[in-house]
Amino acid sequence: MSSKGIVLSAKNISKSYNGKQIFKDINLQLYKGKSIAILGASGSGKTTLLHILSTLDSSSTGDLNIHQQPITKKTDKAYIRNQHIGMIFQAYHLIEQLSPLDNILLPIKISRSSTKPKSTFYQRALTLLETLQILHLKDQQTSTLSGGEKQRVAIARALINNPSIVFADEPTGNLDNKNTQLIQGLLFDLCSKYEKNLVIVTHNQTVASFADERYHLVNNTLCNG
Numbered sequence: 531m532s533s534k535g536i537v538l539s540a541k542n543i544s545k546s547y548n549g550k551q552i553f554k555d556i557n558l559q560l561y562k563g564k565s566i567a568i569l570g571a572s573g574s575g576k577t578t579l580l581h582i583l584s585t586l587d588s589s590s591t592g593d594l595n596i597h598q599q600p601i602t603k604k605t606d607k608a609y610i611r612n613q614h615i616g617m618i619f620q621a622y623h624l625i626e627q628l629s630p631l632d633n634i635l636l637p638i639k640i641s642r643s644s645t646k647p648k649s650t651f652y653q654r655a656l657t658l659l660e661t662l663q664i665l666h667l668k669d670q671q672t673s674t675l676s677g678g679e680k681q682r683v684a685i686a687r688a689l690i691n692n693p694s695i696v697f698a699d700e701p702t703g704n705l706d707n708k709n710t711q712l713i714q715g716l717l718f719d720l721c722s723k724y725e726k727n728l729v730i731v732t733h734n735q736t737v738a739s740f741a742d743e744r745y746h747l748v749n750n751t752l753c754n755g
């Protein structure tokens with residue numbers, strides 16, 4: 531496939547903290563519309579890698595390109611994230627005192643680049659809440675929601691800006707079986723429906739089996755398969 535089909539490319543990415551190497555020479559290419567799952571033991575560096583790929587953290591060495599744009603020290607990474615990236619954190623990172631609707635609209639409120647009227651995003655938030663089957667909770671205080679409900683709010687927040695790449699860090703890690711199936715279905719369905727790339731870190735083999743490609747972070751490197 532030509533480089534035009536590549537949404538994200540990582541070349542020889544390495545990361546060390548205080549001289550301790552977490553991983554080295556990681557190479558990864560993400561093709562338009564594809565999903566990948568990253569598996570690995572606790573402490574193997576999955577979250578660190580996800581944060582580097584999503585520009586939240588910097589690699590020690592290596593090159594990252596997102597939509598053909600090299601990400602360097604000078605790149606406005608907040609802008610790149612706002613334009614292209616949706617992030618679902620394991621611990622939700624929601625503002626508990628706000629309602630689900632206000633949490634979902636937060637990326638719009640802090641965006642410097644949006645030219646669309648706010649009402650467009652309000653409508654989109656309502657549609658996402660409906661798709662995720664939590665429309666009836668939109669004005670409730672987020673702190674009162676269950677884990678599965680909070681995760682659905684976090685998914686809607688990640689999608690509100692219509693990002694091309696969605697990163698999800700163990701999105702079902704804190705959920706029971708029933709909610710795991712629900713969230714897994716919603717994530718993969720939403721990403722295929724809206725043609726988004728999904729990069730999902732998971733311990734769950736069933737969840738990983740839904741991805742187009744699977745990688746294992748083992749012995750400080752990323753292996754395909």
Ligand SMILES: Nc1ncnc2c1ncn2[C@@H]1O[C@H](COP(=O)(O)OP(=O)(O)O)[C@@H](O)[C@H]1O
Pocket residue numbers: 547548552570571572573574575576577578579
């Ligand atoms: N900010 C940091 N400073 C120092 N060490 C860190 C930092 N973040 C993560 N680490 C270390 O990097 C390793 C990988 O962590 P992490 O990426 O969270 O692994 P995983 O998500 O696979 O459980 C761990 O040994 C962790 O202690």
Ligand SMILES: [Mg+2]
Pocket residue numbers: 576577578699
């Ligand atoms: Mg982690």
